[in-house]
Amino acid sequence: MQRGTGKRRKTLGQINYVPEPSELYKKLIDSPGWQYKTQDLEELDFFAKRDRALASILYLGDLRIIEALPLTEGNFEDKKKYIWVKNIVVGKKREGRIVFREAKLPLSGPRKPFTDLIIQYLEKLEPNQRLFPWSLKRVKVPLNSTYTLKDGTVKQRFKVTLVGTTRAWQIVNALLPDYTQHWLRAFGYNFDYDNFNFDIMAVTDKTKADPRSLQPYLRRRYEKYPVR
Numbered sequence: 348m349q350r351g352t353g354k355r356r357k358t359l360g361q362i363n364y365v366p367e368p369s370e371l372y373k374k375l376i377d378s379p380g381w382q383y384k385t386q387d388l389e390e391l392d393f394f395a396k397r398d399r400a401l402a403s404i405l406y407l408g409d410l411r412i413i414e415a416l417p418l419t420e421g422n423f424e425d426k427k428k429y430i431w432v433k434n435i436v437v438g439k440k441r442e443g444r445i446v447f448r449e450a451k452l453p454l455s456g457p458r459k460p461f462t463d464l465i466i467q468y469l470e471k472l473e474p475n476q477r478l479f480p481w482s483l484k485r486v487k488v489p490l491n492s493t494y495t496l497k498d499g500t501v502k503q504r505f506k507v508t509l510v511g512t513t514r515a516w517q518i519v520n521a522l523l524p525d526y527t528q529h530w531l532r533a534f535g536y537n538f539d540y541d542n543f544n545f546d547i548m549a550v551t552d553k554t555k556a557d558p559r560s561l562q563p564y565l566r567r568r569y570e571k572y573p574v575r
Contacts, residue, residue, distance in 0.1 A: 357527045359563045365537045368457040375464075376522060381521040393471060399519050400552045401479055402466035403461040404432075405519070405528055408450035409525040409554045411438040412528055413508070416483060421475040425466075429459055430455050430462055437555050448555040458538070480512025533564040540565055 368376075380398050404415050423433045430452040434475060437446040441475060450463040472478065490504040517571055519528050526534075543549035547565070551558045 355547050357530065359529060359533055362530060362533060362566060365534050365566055368461070368538070371406070371523075371534065371547070372460050374525070375399055375461075378522045381518050384476075396464070396468040396471060397479070398522055399464045401515060402519055402522050402531065403464045404450075404452075405476075406531045407452050407458060407461050407465075408432060408435070409532050409539065409556075411532070412436070412512050412519075413438040416479050416481060416509060416511050416515060419475050420469055420476050420478070423469055426451075427454075430466070446555055448553075479515060481510070481514045482509065484510045486510055492553055524575045529564075531564070536561060536564045 365573060376399075380395060383394055385391060387424070401415065404410060404418070405412065408415070414437065417436060418432070422432050422434060424433060432450040432452065435448050435450060437448055452465060467476070483509055486509075487505040488508050490506055492504045492572050493501050495501050495503060516528060519526075519531070523531070539550045539553060540547065543553075547558050547561060550556075550561060550565075554561075
């Protein structure tokens with residue numbers, strides 16, 4: 348949802364099923380997306396390719412928005428059987444360390460159309476140009492909650508976020524109003540889970556996510572075991 352609309356935020360628990368890639372792709376292609384003010388057809392075409400590429404990389408790469416925003420054209424390499432996305436900075440640090448991961452975008456199979464959308468946008472960019480040019484400045488955003496110190500002092504809670512994440516959220520929500528960025532990650536995780544023979548540790552290895560944090564995203568976690 349867009350902030351300030353008064354609507355309740357969609358949660359992972361509200362996912363009632365995982366759409367097939369073809370269904371998700373049709374929604375993405377059919378959507379009018381964000382309504383830009385410009386009337387320049389070339390600009391509108393560029394923005395449409397960029398916005399669809401954003402939704403596609405979140406889905407295919409199981410990425411958080413803060414992991415997608417720093418990507419440049421130089422992060423992508425054609426490996427013939429897939430597009431390799433290298434040196435992705437994982438959004439959540441491990442014990443203060445910066446962790447890197449990779450993603451492989453398919454050049455065959457049911458999710459190839461999403462890779463095609465990303466390639467179409469990459470062809471519009473200069474070498475090493477950022478894909479999504481919104482600000483990477485980190486700011487402290489106040490939360491609607493507080494905490495109390497031992498001496499009784501009440502402190503405001505904050506979160507640190509990138510300025511550009513709000514803009515990216517708005518674009519994803521305009522493209523796919525039935526879903527959210529977290530839902531796209533969930534759909535990606537579930538596709539991986541099914542294709543890795545319901546092995547959560549394989550998904551963990553691919554995404555560098557803690558298996559405990561993956562569980563709320565997986566809607567079919569028991570299929571590895573027979574019904575008795």
